Amino acid sequence: MVSMIHCDSLWYGADIVTMQGGKYHLIPQGAMAVTGGKIVWIGPYAELPPITTSHEVVYKGGLITPGLIDCHTHLVFGGDRSAEFEQRLNGVSYAEIAANGGGIISTVRATRAASEQQLLEQALFRLRSLLAEGVTCIEIKSGYGLSLESEIKMLRVARKLGEILPITIKTTCLAAHALPPEFAGRPDDYIDYVCSTIIPQVAVEGLADAVDAFCEHLAFSPTQVERVFLAAQKAGLPIKLHAEQLSSLNGGTLAAKFGALSADHLEYATESDVKAMSQAGTVAVLLPGAYYLLRETQCPPVEMFRRYGVPMALASDANPGTSPALSLRLMLNMACTLFRMTPEEALAGVTCHAAQALGVQHSQGTLETGKLANWVHWPLSRPAELAYWLGGQLPAAVVFQGEARS
Numbered sequence: 001m002v003s004m005i006h007c008d009s010l011w012y013g014a015d016i017v018t019m020q021g022g023k024y025h026l027i028p029q030g031a032m033a034v035t036g037g038k039i040v041w042i043g044p045y046a047e048l049p050p051i052t053t054s055h056e057v058v059y060k061g062g063l064i065t066p067g068l069i070d071c072h073t074h075l076v077f078g079g080d081r082s083a084e085f086e087q088r089l090n091g092v093s094y095a096e097i098a099a100n101g102g103g104i105i106s107t108v109r110a111t112r113a114a115s116e117q118q119l120l121e122q123a124l125f126r127l128r129s130l131l132a133e134g135v136t137c138i139e140i141k142s143g144y145g146l147s148l149e150s151e152i153k154m155l156r157v158a159r160k161l162g163e164i165l166p167i168t169i170k171t172t173c174l175a176a177h178a179l180p181p182e183f184a185g186r187p188d189d190y191i192d193y194v195c196s197t198i199i200p201q202v203a204v205e206g207l208a209d210a211v212d213a214f215c216e217h218l219a220f221s222p223t224q225v226e227r228v229f230l231a232a233q234k235a236g237l238p239i240k241l242h243a244e245q246l247s248s249l250n251g252g253t254l255a256a257k258f259g260a261l262s263a264d265h266l267e268y269a270t271e272s273d274v275k276a277m278s279q280a281g282t283v284a285v286l287l288p289g290a291y292y293l294l295r296e297t298q299c300p301p302v303e304m305f306r307r308y309g310v311p312m313a314l315a316s317d318a319n320p321g322t323s324p325a326l327s328l329r330l331m332l333n334m335a336c337t338l339f340r341m342t343p344e345e346a347l348a349g350v351t352c353h354a355a356q357a358l359g360v361q362h363s364q365g366t367l368e369t370g371k372l373a374n375w376v377h378w379p380l381s382r383p384a385e386l387a388y389w390l391g392g393q394l395p396a397a398v399v400f401q402g403e404a405r406s
């Protein structure tokens, strides 16, 4: 005698792509039972056990995937850099733009000058675009404040976004993003300030879920980044790293040495970086939007990540300078077209592997019993279509923690 299950809601009538183990694992005509915002049963509708519920939703075909996860963004910032974009296309050089106060410092200036409310409104506009595409979890970094007060302001705005909209927000303190003007010529003094003041304070206030740094010739050296990581460890925060984007500094190895959740960008990662990341379980977060906008030619070593079993995640890197991307769906296509990832790898990159890059893989990223009931219902018949279509085909419905998101 099979006992009766009672659940809050029951959903069926579509094919389900679970993404367990990074594979599609398609369940034709699947069903999911949800209680308390979590999946309590998933499988083919034909095998559904005796079940009672007060809320039943029947999809008329289509495809269900896990809610999408954007695991690397700089979504909170003041102003934008469309004027610079236009200037460059009118023949003004990077050097002239920088000499006129352009580049990242112009974003720092605009972010510092903006009120919390202004930053919130601007970020809401961007976040809504990502939500409309089925994003149910997003990481947002600080890093345009570069002072205690304005880094905290950015992180507060990021937290607030998660209170306003039905989405999970993971925040990352990226104070070691660039050198603020008041520390010009004194990068080590700034790193002292980041380690002794900014990181401990954002940790005490519970504003950051992780710490990140930008390891590059035009940002901070591996030695400086190592000090930031030690401060993060002292504060009990996991780490991530902007590594190997424009040159090889063995950033992947450095991230792995500290057991980082992820190393991100990685165009110039070497075999020893990839090996170290594989051993440490560090996720490779690939960012095709920045690669595209900067018209880079060096691709991240995708084949090597495959060979060493390093999970690959994908993200929008939404930021005003190098990736003003408000579409995670577009990143799927770019990863396939530019980096030659397969559509299945690309989908894993914005679901289960993105979850791992944020340390939330135990509750999100795949559709299975015990995980949060976060999914997207698409008017599509094959999962590869998610990477195939350039835009369009927005979700028919999004469910966040067991509730249909309007």
Ligand SMILES: [Zn+2]
Residues within 6 Å of the ligand: 072, 073, 074, 242, 317, 319
């Ligand atoms: Zn970034």
